[in-house]
Amino acid sequence: MTTETLVFDDRDMLTTTAAARFVDIVSRAQKERGVASVVLTGGSNGIGILRALAPGGEVDTSPLDWSRIDFYWGDERFVPNDDPERNVGQATEALLAHVPVDPARVHPVAASDGPFGDDIEAAAQDYAAVLAANADNGISPAFDLHLLGMGGEGHINSLFPHTDATAENVRTVVPVENSPKPPPRRITLTFPALNRSSAVWFLVSGADKADAVAAAHSGASRDDWPCAGAHGTSETVWFLDDAAAGKLSV
Numbered sequence: 001m002t003t004e005t006l007v008f009d010d011r012d013m014l015t016t017t018a019a020a021r022f023v024d025i026v027s028r029a030q031k032e033r034g035v036a037s038v039v040l041t042g043g044s045n046g047i048g049i050l051r052a053l054a055p056g057g058e059v060d061t062s063p064l065d066w067s068r069i070d071f072y073w074g075d076e077r078f079v080p081n082d083d084p085e086r087n088v089g090q091a092t093e094a095l096l097a098h099v100p101v102d103p104a105r106v107h108p109v110a111a112s113d114g115p116f117g118d119d120i121e122a123a124a125q126d127y128a129a130v131l132a133a134n135a136d137n138g139i140s141p142a143f144d145l146h147l148l149g150m151g152g153e154g155h156i157n158s159l160f161p162h163t164d165a166t167a168e169n170v171r172t173v174v175p176v177e178n179s180p181k182p183p184p185r186r187i188t189l190t191f192p193a194l195n196r197s198s199a200v201w202f203l204v205s206g207a208d209k210a211d212a213v214a215a216a217h218s219g220a221s222r223d224d225w226p227c228a229g230a231h232g233t234s235e236t237v238w239f240l241d242d243a244a245a246g247k248l249s250v
């Protein structure tokens with residue numbers, strides 16, 4: 001397993017470089033196995049990479065077959081389907097509506113007005129079942145790529161410091177009822193699901209993230225800094241801008 005830390009002058013270079021490497025990793029997986037699996041994330045950089053991949057964006061996506069990618073989400077806000085806070089809505093607007101994906105391979109988390117209504121536990125269990133149904137081990141897929149944004153206190157997906165979701169070691173998907181960051185109700189993949197990914201990429205910009213980046217690079221505990229607990233089985237890559245890298249010792 002390799003860990004790489006790449007530092008860019010600005011956020012556009014960060015997302016464009018990550019988008020180009022997305023094309024490489026996904027097209028390689030498609031050559032090897034036919035189908036690739038990617039876990040998407042929200043936040044400005046998580047959506048920024050999708051914009052760079054969209055038609056008219058900065059990156060040549062011709063090596064990719066969009067119809068042979070399974071798309072999952074690392075977390076989702078448990079709000080109505082048409083709420084602009086839904087990560088799936090933002091990803092659809094940025095990319096998925098503009099490329100020929102296979103709708104059967106797009107796996108959104110249920111919304112609060114979806115088939116399980118307001119029952120967040122049932123919705124989380126349903127997403128765990130979706131993962132299990134698509135997994136070689138019957139539990140969780142070995143995703144080719146899991147994208148992550150990160151908050152200033154080190155949260156990734158909806159795994160916040162000192163919470164049950166961050167401590168979870170068995171379930172692959174859990175509900176979060178009182179997220180410190182609004183909206184309070186979310187559904188998130190946990191470390192057992194995240195850490196089965198082949199590649200885990202952090203897309204992080206801004207000086208307010210510098211403490212968390214430094215903590216993760218110096219072996220902090222995942223309970224204090226959840227970002228410190230995320231690793232790909234083949235690679236972990238930190239895509240940082242200068243400001244986010246500001247507290248790394250070189």
Ligand SMILES: O=C(O)[C@H](O)[C@@H](O)[C@H](O)[C@H](O)COP(=O)(O)O
Nearest residue numbers: 042043044045046149150151181
């Ligand atoms: O669910 C959320 O509230 C956000 O999606 C959040 O988790 C976001 O991904 C990070 O805070 C990074 O955001 P930026 O990329 O905008 O810094």
